[in-house]
Amino acid sequence: xxxxxxTIPVNDAFSEDCECPVCVLEQNLENDSISFMLSxxxxxxxxxxxxxxxxxxxxxxxxxxxKKENVLGVSLVIETHIQHQMGIYKKLLKxxxxxxxxDTKMNAVRNLAGHIGKSPxxxxxxxxxxxxxxxxxxxxxxxxxxxDRIMGRYTDTILWMYFKDTDFREKIKSGKGFCLPHYKLLxxxxxxxxxPKQTALFVNDLNELMMNNINRILEEIQWFSxxxxxxxxDASWKNSRDAVPRAIxxxxxxxxxx
Ligand SMILES: [Zn+2]
Ligand SMILES: [Zn+2]
Numbered sequence: 001x002x003x004x005x006x007t008i009p010v011n012d013a014f015s016e017d018c019e020c021p022v023c024v025l026e027q028n029l030e031n032d033s034i035s036f037m038l039s040x041x042x043x044x045x046x047x048x049x050x051x052x053x054x055x056x057x058x059x060x061x062x063x064x065x066x067k068k069e070n071v072l073g074v075s076l077v078i079e080t081h082i083q084h085q086m087g088i089y090k091k092l093l094k095x096x097x098x099x100x101x102x103d104t105k106m107n108a109v110r111n112l113a114g115h116i117g118k119s120p121x122x123x124x125x126x127x128x129x130x131x132x133x134x135x136x137x138x139x140x141x142x143x144x145x146x147x148d149r150i151m152g153r154y155t156d157t158i159l160w161m162y163f164k165d166t167d168f169r170e171k172i173k174s175g176k177g178f179c180l181p182h183y184k185l186l187x188x189x190x191x192x193x194x195x196p197k198q199t200a201l202f203v204n205d206l207n208e209l210m211m212n213n214i215n216r217i218l219e220e221i222q223w224f225s226x227x228x229x230x231x232x233x234d235a236s237w238k239n240s241r242d243a244v245p246r247a248i249x250x251x252x253x254x255x256x257x258x
Pocket of ligand 2 (some may be wrong): 056057060112141142143144145
């Protein structure tokens with residue numbers, strides 16, 4: 001079974017005491033993916049062909065640069081990416097120029113028709129094409145695509161192990177559940193990967209686990225707030241000292257708020 005090669009990282013992540021073991025898997029995968037992209041071989045011109053086209057999203061361009069491990073490589077990637085994408089954009093500008101110039105000289109009737117949306121102008125068509133193109137730049141990212149692909153294998157493995165490995169199932173059930181974005185991911189994956197009956201079994205367990213742990217984190221965050229009351233200043237923090245970053249993690253997945 002091909003999933004078996006993923007059981008070690010999955011088991012390791014589920015052995016950690018955390019708000020979401022899938023966050024642990026994804027964060028490790030994200031860091032590995034950044035290192036992989038920065039490796040010297042990937043900066044060679046042939047390998048940069050795909051990167052030229054897709055580039056990286058804002059988050060991952062930031063991470064690639066911040067590592068300062070291969071600044072020349074990042075410089076070559078951004079240079080060729082700009083050349084490639086702006087080459088496409090220049091063609092759109094050239095194609096649209098005549099219509100844009102003509103629109104600057106439109107008469108009052110045409111102006112009114114365009115204004116009330118009756119008749120789209122060449123300029124509005126250009127804006128729609130240009131904004132579509134500019135939005136696509138942040139949508140395409142080599143790192144995001146790699147993460148999505150491998151996360152799919154991890155979730156297949158989690159579901160497979162859930163029904164094959166009793167110890168693993170007990171580990172999930174006695175854990176702290178998942179963050180909401182990964183709860184969503186597991187619901188979607190279960191529907192895709194499992195039989196209808198297995199889906200029902202898994203979803204029932206998952207819902208109970210999630211609701212118990214949402215209640216638990218809510219109590220912890222409530223106690224954290226109550227500790228600011230002078231009457232509680234000598235009371236124990238219980239488990240609440242780091243409740244804020246854990247509650248944020250539970251709600252929005254991992255991030256730079258630890
Ligand atoms: Zn998560
Ligand atoms: Zn990305």
